[in-house]
Amino acid sequence: MAVPEHTLTRQWTPRRVGEGAIKVALFAAAALSIATTTGIVIALLRETINFFREVPFSEYAFGDKWTPLSGGDQQSFGVLPLIFSTLYLTAIGLVVAVPLGLGCAIWLAEYASPRARKIVKPTIEVLAGIPTIVFGYFALTFVTPEILQGFFGLEVKTFNALSAGVVLGILVLPTIASLADDALVAVPGSLREGAFGLGATKRQVSLRVVTPAAISGIVAAIVLGASRAVGETVVILVAGGQVASLAVDPAEPHQNMAAFIANTARSDVSSSSAEYLTIFAVGTTLFLITLLLNMISIGFVRRYRQVYE
Amino acid sequence: MSAVQAEAAVARRIVGRRSRGERIRGQMFQAGLLSCVVLALLALALLMIDVIVDGGSKLSWDFLTSFPSRVRPETAGVESAIVGTLYLMGLVAVFIVPVGVATAVYLEEYADRDRWWNRLIELNIQNLAAVPSVVYGILGLAFIVRAPLSLGPVLLAGALTLGLLVLPVVIIVAREAIRAVPPSMREASMALGATQWQTIWKQVLPGALPGVATGVILALSRAIGETAPLIVIGAALFARFNPESVTDSRFTALPLQIFSFISDPSDEFRSLGAAAILVLLGILLIMNSVAIFLRNRYEQKW
């Protein structure tokens, strides 16, 4: 005999109410992440708007001199040099991190014996776990005096982009190596075996078959590494210097956006002045750039995951 | 020469030629790859040697139990920094464990993937993981140090800021751990009449605990070395006292103390900075060893 539908009703027992309450509580915790993002956006935008009340947008976006902490006439808020210095330092970092990182990844995925892999991969991850202040120390007290000025005899200034950039690269290397390695390992063995069967050498298989197959994941790794480098603060703060300029000279000091923010916040200028508000304007710029890089990276990851499914 | 012999000769010539030139290229390629690995490991070795050589001589029990000093660097130590760091880690853990696990439980056990708000939450967490730490410092300065929470540059403010920074790490790892618990456990529990929450609390979470613990320690390892957010919220770079309260006292932490030491050009202070780095690395080593121990000891074999 069929049970008439309308007799099946939901009973709101105490048990069910309890369960409901728990679900709401858990949802609230999860919603904190939305609150965080909202908070970041508001914190940045609110004061950025105040900043643009003091400094015209055209000066910020198109000016070519970044000297917000100078006095009087010499003060200028053109952000282009700061963005340039940031990208310059990131570029130097990637020149180091990408070849070395990919080299490590290809070696780990294609050439290393299981035992070697077990030792080397965690060691590279140790590099990833070292706090960035240690890298800053390394750049300032070892790389600049001993390696650049000493071993290579270069005439670099105490605070210079080369030292900061190279150490930035070492810092980012484990990220690229690890993610690229994951991408390479995910390439199905059948592709390799097929290539070997056709008579290809190991070099050809690694370079011409596996790497192109994993290219989306590799690009994602590089973009993520770049995103990390763009936002890195302490290494540049300690070893890169205080100047943001359009000088394409690695021996010169260069400061990136993140280091500028930290340095300005530390020097505690008056909290309503334009100098102080630069923290938020630059913060917004930095946030947008890293967000963009992150979305690009996610796009590539999604693409590479689909290829094998 | 017969046709077969001719063909064999041709084949040998082709394979032979490829062997010689190709072998060299192959070896050079492998050498190139290996040199990448060697360079990376060399960088790590140089870094560690540099820090140990510079700072090793300054490590002592006195170093761990004195306050920093500008006037008499021979007596300078990092007690206030260690205390600040330990307090911070404790507070961060208290914050991220419930919130992180709750979020992970919600996303894995309750959330309906088709709802737009749940997808938004997931996207959010992914984005937050990539935001530079300095921006978290700005967030902390804007809302936690100043209005509406108005805590000032105190331990609680620092802990909340760092907690928000590493929360995505905990959530992502906790989700993996919860996902690893096989559905059969849940189904068996439900079949015996347990509610969803009872299943989670009594079966899923205990099973996911080692993974969650590893995630928490990973997050704390990240938080302990963060300098930039603390600088931005206004923590002290130099304090000659231990913080007395969590809500009413300025504080310093190891990364900040290190930064303060190495900003001074004198060799004496640089060595102190290196020694403080060794202390920080030591604490990190202990934490990660605990993580590995826990993971091996309590690893669940499904």
Place this chain on the structure above:
Amino acid sequence: MHTSKKFAAALAALALAATGTACGSDDNDSNSGAGGSSESSEPLSGKIAIDGSSTVQPFAEAAAETYNEEQPDVNITVGGAGTGDGFEKFCRGETDISDASRPIEEDEIEACKKGGVEYAEVHVANDGITVVTNKETTIDCLTTDQLKEIFGPDAKATKYNEIDPKLPDKDVSLFTPGSESGTFDFFTDEINGEEGVQREKNVQTSADDNQIATGIEGEDGAMGYFGFSYYEQNQDKLNAVKIDGGEGCVEPSSQTIQDGSYKPLARPLFMYVSKKALARPEVKGFVDYAVAQQQTIAEASKIVPMSAEQAGKAKQAIGGGA
């Protein structure tokens, strides 16, 4: 489940151990250098917030450290945000004492009036702005005119020997404090003729005197200026340039700064104490101590102490006593 209980216990033990070490307060600085006359034996407690000039900062830090040997329960935080920024905070009531390497200015006096902050100006030490160069760059003496040609807003020389062929053939690379610094204000006023203006090219400014020292120390041809104590602390790594203020080359030293012959870069250093703070016993105790012990404190922090006459006047400024 057994495993989770054991695990929770392990975590709890770890947490307890961490808080245990934190709760042990102690006092391991048992080297009492600045013994001398201690006055109030009554234990004081409280917090003192000091901020301002980075030139005065070593003095304030040394004073705080040695004062803590007598009064360990007084928490003193010393910042170095710069004379200008220090006054801003001070006039908003955010700090108790403002360190300054120049006297308070008109607009700052106004701000303090607006903020309802009354203060006492206390002369605590002396300083001579020291022009320093990298160890490899040998410059013995510069006249104030030559300094203006190097640091001034209209400076054009890219090498030192363009100003005077006897100076080294090296690229000009300068490190100076920024606009928040009283040292900057004083130097630009005396040398460049107008406060706040300075050469733009080849100059790196920093609010951190240590960073200035690091920058100069590592680069051949680098030059800069900061308070005398920073030179003293880094004597083995930097050269001090003698300054000719019209009466011959004078080397900066404790003597020449105190008796004023190091012209025109000798100047007094101040602590401005809010009257409201001075009413608190721990602040009064600290300021009395700093003035009474100024000789020892100055020597410990490598700052130039006051003459007996100057010290006497300072004692009067904080209401006799001591």
